[in-house]
Amino acid sequence: MLDVTVYDIAREAEVSVSTVSRVLNGTAPVKASTRQKVLALIEKYQFQPNGLARSLLKKVTGTIGIVIPDINNPFFPEVFTGAENALREKGYTFFLCTTHGNFEYESQYLALLREKQVDGILFLGGRINQRHCPPDLAQELEDLNRRIPIVLVNGDLPGSSFHRVFIDEHRGAELATQHLIDLGHRHIGFIGGEPEITATTEKIAAFEQTLAVNGLSSRPEWMLLGDFSIGCGMRRMEELLALPERPTAVFCVNDFVSVGVIKTAFDHGLRIPADIAVVGFDDTVLAASTTPELTTISQRSKELGETSVRVLLQLIQKRRVRKHTVLEPVLKIRRSTVDGLNAAAGQLSQLSEPCG
Template structure:
């Protein structure tokens, strides 16, 4: 049972396909009686025009691709939600491209990124959004990155929360350094002097930014970031636990930890609880991102909101501009916000 086409409709209505098309798109006047006849047939057969054919000719698909590293990380659904709400109102549909690697191999992830980039372009998406992923690599890995820049010459491509070293691409991002400064200053203001930084990957630009903001703020306050209290190696709950346990084994312990993201903070909180430490009385914790977890934990997590939803929404607007006009300001910065909840307090003196 073949799907019905404009030709079928045209034949049965005794008109040409051009007329059918005009009725569908309201693109030129059609006699009322003719229009009605066509409309009736369309309804009768539940005719659905083939979007492939249409897009092939019109050179626009109304599809945009989103490439992200792991949909299971609650950070991403949040920006996706913002992206979606805004994009939907403009008539776009989404490809979701998750580059998560099954075996934890990060090279595999990069490969996947390239694959998706190609697939999306072949599918003629109107635009592409990349969140995180390789665009977060720090300078040394630069070569890995050129094809992203290459792709951006062929299709509107927007980077979220990441930049390509050396390449000037359009991007929208939350200012991670400022966020880190906010968090660090908050801890210092509470009276903490012994503050650790835990989480992330030093190879990634987002981690670097956060570390920079941390170190800088420490120094500005006449404090110094202790090397042995700077732990990296992951963004997950598990790694958060590991970090805390490592910290526990040290001769000197910090009174507060600034975590690279909320998941790490949650992990640290769990490990602390296991070890009999009370948060925030014995240990202050601040996270980063403000994913929904953060407000659902007990105690609720003090954190820095990266305004995921706003970033997503802004991204959709920007991309839309890139697609229609193609004049857009290259760098859009979203200001993060410190959200004080229950995991930070003055250090206990003893």
């Protein structure tokens, strides 16, 4: 009863629905007087056209699906923010789908997104990896990509032909490792990350390669994996500190893990960076909230979101886009590796806006 349609408007205005539609979209000239009449009714009933009906016909929904593993890791909200900002004025809306790294959820959400006719999908499945991703999900994703444009963000599915946007994680890990070496560290550990995931393996490869280039090497007992959580950082750091010989620095797979590492180091009365230096990865808001602030690798998360969604938009408009877009990571040097920096030097950009 509260729902007004073009037919209701047309009837009351004593015109046809075609005319109402033309007033709505300006697709053809309409006599000023009838336009006024129609507009008045639209205003009167607060009429808003039903997007489902329109989308059904036009085959465009103005809707994008974003699939991420974990919304509680601040990295992903930042990517989301970038995507949203890039498309805000175009009137897109976003389905946010959190999978918790669960393949069943992923599969379920992909089906739902297809059913709801999204125009495109941003897939930030950290789990995508040749060895780990089950063949059926890979297949499913590829099939889906034949119907709906998909952009893989910071992930890969070797042997497939997805469009991808990602930062050069190898380079990022190299920057981090070289930074520690340049500071004089010779004994460096690596903490965190699931061993099946690209985000872990890439970093380890670059880590060991950079050590080698500098005539150093990693020690198996200092390579402590797990997952991407704070708790993992705490536990692995406990284990590390229990060893007879300790590294003087650790490189963590992400900021979450770094937070755990710092907490545990602090609990053991260690000073950071004097006793142990810590480098993270992602440059999320967490990096700004630890004491001392965390040296980390910026993934330029907002830009990543913006760029990804721009690529997706090109695909949606059937324009040609290069398959891969790579962003350069940036090393953010803060007090978890270099003592005595003043706070301003920390490049904590998120803290510089005025307040109140």
